[in-house]
Each structure stands twice: as C-alpha cells, then as structure tokens.
Amino acid sequence: MSKPRIGIYGLSSCAGDQLTILNCEDELLEIASQVEIKSFIMAQTGNEETSIDIALVEGTVSTKRDLERLKEIRSRTNILVAIGTCAVWGGMYAMRNDIPRAEMIRCVYGEKGLKYFDAASEPEVLPAEPLKNFVKVDLSIPGCPMEKKWFLRIFKSFLHGDVIDLPNFSLCSECKMVENECLLVNRGLLCLGPITIAGCKARCPSHNIPCIGCYGPVDEANYAAEVNILLSSGYAIEEIKRKMGFFVFNPDLKQSQ
Amino acid sequence: MSREIKIEHICRVEGHGGVTIDLEKDIVKLEIFEGSRFFEFLVAGKSYDEIPVIVCRICAICSISHMITSLMTIENAFGIQISKQTMLLRELIHCGGMLESHGLHLFCLAAPDYLGCNSIVGVADKKPELANIGLKLKKLGNRIQEIIGGGRPIHPINLRIGGFGKIPEKHELLALKNELEMAVNDGIKAAAFFSKIDTFPVDEPQYFSALKPVGNRFSFYGKNICVSENSNSGFFNENKVEEFEIRDYRKVCQEVVIQHSNAKHSLYNGKPFMTGALARVMMFGNMLYGRSKEALDMVRITRNPLCNNLAQAIELVYASQRCLEIIDELLDIRMENETLPVFQLGKCTGTAALEVPRGTLYHHYEFDESGKNIKTDIITPTAINLASMEQGVRGIVELHRQDATSVEVITSKTGMLLRAYDPCISCSVH
C-alpha cells in the first residue's frame, strides 16, 4: 500500500496546532516515515501543493487570501481535518466579529493603514470565521491548542482505518472523575465547564482555575442553565456573555438556532 | 531572463510571508501577508484579568513570553509585588520556553539550510546525533513548561497575576536536573556545530538593542533598554550605548505602517535595528558565566546576523544552566502554595519588557477606574527585526545582481538570512 499523502496548513493563526505536531518529539520521525508529507510550510522546504489524502488545517479564515487557500486545499484533498478551536469554532480571533473590520484596522494601523487596506478593490480583511462556514470539514479536533494525545490517537486511527472517537460530553464529567472541588457550585466562580467539550482532563479546574472554554462548546450545551447559576452567584450578564464568547462567536445565537 | 525574483512563501519559519525582488527597478519587499488578528482591539474593553489568556494566543511558540510579559505589565500597572518564589518559577518556565523555541529553530528550521536538506527528517538522516540533541532539548523545554505551566506547553494555564494556580511538586523539579545537566553539554555541542557552518557576508545592522541585565550577570530580565551602535570593539562598549527606561520604549521603537506588510516596522533614529539572541550575546556576552561563558569562549561570533544561530546555541547553554540554578534555589526556599496578592483597582498605566527568544518584547496597557482595558500597545521582536531583515536582503541583491546565477544565489541566501533571524510572523502581525 502506498503511503498516505498529507498536507499540514495554517491559515491566520498562532501556529499552536502545527506546533503541537512538531512537539511530538518522540513520534515525529516515525510519523514522517509512515506518511508522505507533501506540504508543511512551517517545518519544511520543497513543498508540493498537489493532490493529497489528508489535509490538516489550522486557524481561521481572516483574509481573502486565507479563503482562497482554504478552497484550493479542499479542492485537492480527500479528507479535510480542522485542527484547533480556531479552525473548528473561530476561536479567540472571532470574539469581535460584531465590529466592522475598518474600525479594527483604524485602531491598530491608524488612518494611513486604513488607506493601504482600502487600496485593494475587494476587502482583503474578513471577519475571523471557522472552516466549516466555507468548506466541508470531515473531522474536527478542537482544543486551543488541540491536545497532542488526541492528535496522535487520531493519526493512528487514520493509518489503521479505525473508528475515530472523540469525547462528546462536557468537561464537568472529566472534572468529577479527577475529584476536583467544583469551582462553579462550591466556590461561585465563573467556570465554563458545563458548556465546554471534554478532552483536557479538566486541566484548569485541577489548578484551581475556572475553565475558560478553550475547547469550544459541547453538543447541545445548556447555556441557559449555566447563565442562571452565574446570575444567582452575582455575575453581571455582560461579563457572562463576554466570557462565554472568548472562543465561540456569539454563543447565544448558536443556542437559538 | 526574468529580472524578478519571487519567493511565494518563506518556508521553515512561523507564519506567512514572502519576498518580491525586482532587479531592474531595484525593489526589495518583504511581504507579510499573515492576517492581522487585531489583538490590541480584541483586548479593548476587557477586564484586566482577561488579558493574559488572550494575548498569549498571539503566538504558540512564544506563548509563555507573551503570558509573562502580560502579567508583568498588569503587575506594573497596579503596583503588585510578586514573591521570590513566583519570580523564580516564572524565570524557570521562561527558560523552558527558550529551550523549546531555540531548539525548534536551530535544529528543525535552521540546520537543514546547512546540511542541504528540507527538514528535521533530513537532519536525522545526515546527522542523527544532531537531530537527536535537538529533539531532546526541545522536549525538555516543553517538559519544563508543562510542569510549571499546568500540563501543556502551549498557552500555559497555571500562571496568574501575582502568582500561580498551583505550584509544582518538588520531585517534578528534581527529576529535571539530570536532563538539564545533559542539556548543558548538548548546548555546547550545538554551539560547536553552528560555529563551523559556512556563513556569507551580510550587511550588519547599524544598531543592536537588548535589555540590560539587572545585576552583573547575563539574564533575560532587564531594567533598561540599551541600544548599541555598530562598532568593531566587540562586546558592550559603554561609549556607544544609549540607555532608555522601559516606559520610554517608544523612543527606541518608532513604528511605521508599511503598505506591503501587515506587520508594522520599527525604526530607531530612522534606521533598522536588530534584537534577539545575537544582540544579547554581542552586547552582554561578557556577563555570561560558567558553562555558557565556556561556550562563548570556544567560538568566534560576529555581528553578522547569520551568527544569530550561534548566539541561540550559546543561549541554550545559558538557559539550561540557569534552570539548574533556579531549581536549586527553589528547593532551598521550600516552595509552598501562596495566596494571590490583593490590590486596588484604579485608573493606571503599565509597561513591561522581557527578553524572549527572538528579542525584546514590549507590552503596554492602560486601564480605567474599574480595571477595564482602554488602550494596548504590543511590539514584538520580529516586528522590530523586519526592517533590518529587508535591509539585509537588499544587501544580498546588491552583491549578486550581476552574477550569472543571480536568481539561485539570491533566492537561497535570502532564505538563509531570513531564517537566521528566526522570524515569528504571527507575532509580528498579531
């Protein structure tokens, strides 16, 4: 059997999910021997943008160039995997998608910058959006960054043609498993565990730190219940909304869909 | 023959950028097309305590750098004092970040240039020992970050304003010592390798900039910003150095908006300047001590930006050696979980700077009475270096434009030069 051809790509991102792959120091050389890495711009030269079996794509679509790149990758890959919360949900960069880009450009680059960006006939800068808003995504691995362990497990499943099985329950289940004291109920802290997908083994609550939702929401997250608990603990609705929107743009809208 | 050279995408660097050179019109553009994520805008209106987890996501390789600088900026704004234990644990994780970042750059991204291969896979083929050292150092840096940072090396969770969520166990620190001792030796081997590679002449940046270490020993922490003018006198030459307070960082980094780059450029006196391992080692290398001093004495290092690789290798030795010292100190002071300091909110301003893998990183925040962020300014080392990188490419073009093989030579040297700066493009745009 010929080796699967893969491509590892980043759109606008922090490169954390690509780096998670490079952080598999013990497995890296073995992985590279089992597949043909056709493109991985961050880590190799001599890249070939040809047809591939699997594309791993990180980051959000934030520019016209990102969008063209994503469509181009989709057109020549069999399977497209979104890696990291940005690619899956929009992540942190999407938190101000309610604001016109021109205003953000002016804030960061000033009037002169605005002129440069305006020079292009079509808007170059787009609101930060997840891959699924533009192309078909075959598999999503959330996490900010995605968990190394999950990446390796999924990678092996791909190679062996096994069923891929990611957690589909909330973080609270994992948190209870490690017997943490509940920060939300017992200590009245703004912990997003109930509405966040599991996978990190409750890393933050285990360090006395409330979950900020970096893995993105669990299916059918019960936002209303969480909001009620937080309101009764004395949090203002603005703060609740703001914190719930760190990794998913406008979570209430999602709920009403 | 075409007189235009285009590098569509600079490979083996973090982020997205390319180079366009027009030999006829004499144009050199380092095009940074990585999309802006508008971090300065994202944090506007956020509560002070929400900022660190947001800004650490500027970049994965430097997440610990942004996290620590952000905490320092907030602590500076609200006048929060941190304990010795917190200071040491932070420096330890910061040195871990240095090991990971320099390890990644030297062995996975830069070394292939000098071994004629495409990636770490080729390095493992041609020089298995070198690849092995690199991956080991990188992994150790990540392990340190995991132990202190709360279980993951990227976007660490355990660092808080004024302290830590939970301090690491003693035995976890003890267990690092063996590997750190090996890392010191491996760093020296890396320095030996990078001292022997073939460099080529490149225009030297007119200015270098780095933070001046607080005491009389080399450090990534500093009080004042120093800018040294190119002189042939080697290390730190008092007469040629201008010193600035950190809160006056804008006097050193005069930012300009550039049409072909989503990252702004920084100029000092209207001129490009260089920050990073080479600047640190050239300016303050005489403050190195112990094994890192040995490493420095063993090699010949010049202001040629290609020597940034060698300077990083020397810092690998320093960072490993410093980790060992910190661990001993931490074990001495008997670590315990501390309560986080309480402090008063109020209208205030904070600025902090830190020497991070690619150079000096600056954060500046302003807060209103309720602790809400009203203004942010972040200047990253790669943004500082872009002008100097572009100038370096211009020099290469100048030197080779008449060569029969100009396209190949210019393309390959440009790639090597840009990579030697270890640019982090996501950071530069942010």
Ligand code: SF4
């Ligand atoms: S999901 Fe997190 S780690 Fe991945 S690119 Fe986005 S910010 Fe970086």
Ligand code: SF4
């Ligand atoms: S601490 Fe957070 S994650 Fe853990 S059980 Fe409570 S709400 Fe859920």
